Amino acid sequence: MFKDPSYYIQGVLDFNRLMLARTITLIESQLSTHQDIAREVISELLPHTGKAVRLGITGVPGAGKSTFIESFGTMLTGLGYRVAVLAIDPSSTRSGGSILGDKTRMERLAVNDMAFIRPSPSGGSLGGVARKTRETMLICEAAGFDVIIVETVGVGQSETTVASMVDFFLVLQISGAGDELQGIKKGVLEVADAIVVNKADGDNITRAKLAKKQYETALHLVTPSSPNWTPPVMTCSALEEKGLSEVWDTITQHKKIMTATGELEEKRRDQSMSWMWFLVKEGLETWFYNHEEIQKVLPTIKERVETGNMAPTRAADELVSILGKELLF
Ligand SMILES: Nc1nc2c(ncn2[C@@H]2O[C@H](COP(=O)(O)OP(=O)(O)OP(=O)(O)O)[C@@H](O)[C@H]2O)c(=O)[nH]1
Numbered sequence: 583m584f585k586d587p588s589y590y591i592q593g594v595l596d597f598n599r600l601m602l603a604r605t606i607t608l609i610e611s612q613l614s615t616h617q618d619i620a621r622e623v624i625s626e627l628l629p630h631t632g633k634a635v636r637l638g639i640t641g642v643p644g645a646g647k648s649t650f651i652e653s654f655g656t657m658l659t660g661l662g663y664r665v666a667v668l669a670i671d672p673s674s675t676r677s678g679g680s681i682l683g684d685k686t687r688m689e690r691l692a693v694n695d696m697a698f699i700r701p702s703p704s705g706g707s708l709g710g711v712a713r714k715t716r717e718t719m720l721i722c723e724a725a726g727f728d729v730i731i732v733e734t735v736g737v738g739q740s741e742t743t744v745a746s747m748v749d750f751f752l753v754l755q756i757s758g759a760g761d762e763l764q765g766i767k768k769g770v771l772e773v774a775d776a777i778v779v780n781k782a783d784g785d786n787i788t789r790a791k792l793a794k795k796q797y798e799t800a801l802h803l804v805t806p807s808s809p810n811w812t813p814p815v816m817t818c819s820a821l822e823e824k825g826l827s828e829v830w831d832t833i834t835q836h837k838k839i840m841t842a843t844g845e846l847e848e849k850r851r852d853q854s855m856s857w858m859w860f861l862v863k864e865g866l867e868t869w870f871y872n873h874e875e876i877q878k879v880l881p882t883i884k885e886r887v888e889t890g891n892m893a894p895t896r897a898a899d900e901l902v903s904i905l906g907k908e909l910l911f
């Protein structure tokens with residue numbers, strides 16, 4: 583591990599893949615000495631970020647995310663774009679394995695010089711995993727990747743977390759076995775910039791078209807996040823590489839409109855702000871729980887509230903004032 587941040591910074595800016603991988607490992611490290619260097623590296627690289635298309639992709643297990651990213655990513659590299667694929671997968675059972683275990687499904691992309699695949703950071707809360715992925719995204723942008731794809735399986739809040747760090751959020755769906763609409767959470771519909779019904783091939787085409795109509799109806803029921811963008815529903819076949827260029831056209835069209843209206847800039851600004859507040863809250867919480875005196879009095883206070891001997895408001899006041907006292911000296 584190098585001590586000097588400039589090794590990492592220069593390595594990333596030079597598009598040195600080894601240094602890029604090492605920088606991401608540095609970011610993912612739990613060691614506070616590593617985190618100190620990582621913070622400096624990120625600050626220095628920040629002015630070099632912001633140019634990429636940030637694309638989020640979600641879909642239930644088996645929807646075809648890996649296959650889609652393989653085909654779509656390969657198409658993009660063919661167009662001359664450099665593509666980075668990152669993942670957010672907070673579930674412990676698949677920790678770190680979501681993309682790696684799938685490398686067989688991303689065979690071409692995995693050996694493509696224009697592409698870079700990084701599995702989800704393992705372990706920790708969704709917030710912790712998201713934090714590392716967000717920072718990795720910035721590193722990849724500074725390195726010069728044109729498109730950053732952040733993949734997630736829809737566990738818990740992971741979709742909204744990914745949606746809150748990208749420019750365009752794509753929901754990959756498949757048609758149901760029968761006529762029924764495959765389950766989609768309302769919260770996901772609200773953040774979708776497009777729904778793509780995958781596996782529209784073979785004798786599945788009719789079902790896929792029907793599903794497309796049903797999702798269009800479902801989308802009418804939610805308020806679009808922008809007055810200038812109506813999320814379209816499209817069909818594709820990741821396996822047969824059909825409908826992929828239409829998806830890319832939609833994304834570039836979205837970017838053009840959002841840039842022209844100033845919404846992209848505003849969205850990224852809002853995302854940075856909520857990210858800052860998230861980190862502040864997280865920092866305060868860590869400080870709180872690690873505080874010696876809090877640790878000392880917390881069990882007693884908790885017990886008194888539980889037994890009804892102390893009002894929750896009073897308890898909260900007392901706990902917070904312990905931190906306040908520290909600030910006075
Ligand atoms: N017919 C057809 N099959 C597809 C298509 N895309 C993916 N599949 C198949 O669907 C299965 C699941 O695809 P994956 O790409 O692994 O799906 P995933 O969303 O990455 O799944 P998880 O990683 O488990 O969340 C595989 O057997 C694929 O070959 C498609 O466009 N058409």
Ligand SMILES: [Mg+2]
Pocket residue numbers: 647648649680684
């Ligand atoms: Mg997969």
